[in-house]
Amino acid sequence: MSSAFAGRPDTENAVIQIYCIESAHGQLVRDLDFNPNRQYYLASCGDDCKVKFWDVRNVQEPIKTLEEHSHWVWSVRYNHSHDQLVLTASSDSRLILSNMVSISSEPFGHLVDDDELSEGEDNQQEDKTKEPLKDSVVSTYEEHEDSVYAAEWSSADPWLFASLSYDGRLVIINRVPRALKYRILL
Incomplete structure (x- = not known):
């Protein structure tokens, strides 16, 4: 008989709680996602219509809170390549793409080769990159007819994402707007 069944704690298989966020949301917590580039950051969402960003080393208060949805938030997902991009899905039938620069690992973006920009976009990008x-x-995507329960980033293309609504149909397959993409990359 194993020690767990004999009334003694099984220290070999014990789960050790390192962090606990008491009352993270006013109601049920529906989802969470760790930031892929900042090991102590995570996002949570719930029935209080909020998305909260946490530094798990100090969980007294969230470092940022989004209140863009009008009903339960079912899903939150960080972009795996550009952690400033965050998708949230809600039972308000909306998918929201947010740019969370202040808490990302690379708020000033990456470099991109000039060959990737067309001549027309080249001049527009120079003007826009002056302001941080x-x-x-x-963007807010309202193409769903019912609650949006899942949102996911493509594992092959960091600018592509999809969402799934209550009726089981894959309604949106979309891309990060080109203007934002180049502002992040430049």
Whole structure:
């Protein structure tokens, strides 16, 4: 008989709690996702219509809170290549793409080769790169007819994402807007 069944704690298989966020949301917590580039950062969402960003080393208060949804938030997903991009899906039938620059690992973006820009985009990008990016909602997608329960980033293309609604149909397959993509990369 193993020690777990004999009334003694099984220290070999014990789970050790390192962090605990008491009352992270006012109601049920529906989902969470760790930032792929900042090991102590995670995002959570729930029935309080909020998305909260946490530094698990100090869980007294979230480092950032988004209140863009009007109903339960079912899913939150960091972009695996550009952690400033965050998708949230809600039972308000909306998918929201946010740009969370202030808490990302690379707020100033990456470099991109000039060959990747067409001549017309080249001049537009020079004007836009003068002002720094700020935390903001990039786009709200309202093509779903019912609650949006899942949102996922493509593992093959960092600019592609999809979402799934209550009726089981894959309704949106979309891309990060080109203007934002180049602002992140430049």
